[in-house]
Amino acid sequence: MNGTVRSLAFADDGQQLLSHGGDGQVYPWDLRTRACIHKAVDEGCINETAICTSPTINLFAAGSDSGIVNAYNRDEFLANSTLHHPRCLDFSPGGGLMAMGNAAGKVLLYKLHHHDRA
Structure with missing residues (x-):
């Protein structure tokens, strides 16, 4: 991730970290290897401000200062290509x-x- 980090959220019982930044991308990080696993565009989110993950199901939500909040299934979101x-x-x-x-x-x-x- 080369841009500004705006928000972070832990996932997978602390094994993964999602970062959300000013570039409109969501970056999942494997904390065991300290490597970025993938990056994907948060479509429709402008000026990202927040990200959170569900503790019980495989969902995360990403919000922006425009008031838009997008909810995604993590596996489906990260597997998609442009x-x-x-x-x-x-x-x-x-x-x-x-x-x-x-x-x-x-x-x-x-x-x-x-x-x-x-």
Whole structure:
């Protein structure tokens, strides 16, 4: 991490540290090896101010001074690669699915788990 650290949070019973900075990235650190495991963009978060992890489930939340708070599953968030620039978005008629087309020519389909039907 080369930018300013704005917030830190421990995860995995103290085995991992998440850092959140002014560059819009979240960095997970393996405290046993003192190495950065990965970095991922916190989409939609501007001027990061806070990060916290759930002690019982694999979630973390990241907040910004704009009032936006994003919640993520740590395993899914860190495994994702960049989506490139979205060109089009649409929800299914039932609201349970979201489709996205990006600048790389890919179409991605996401199931929104908080809806009962697609």
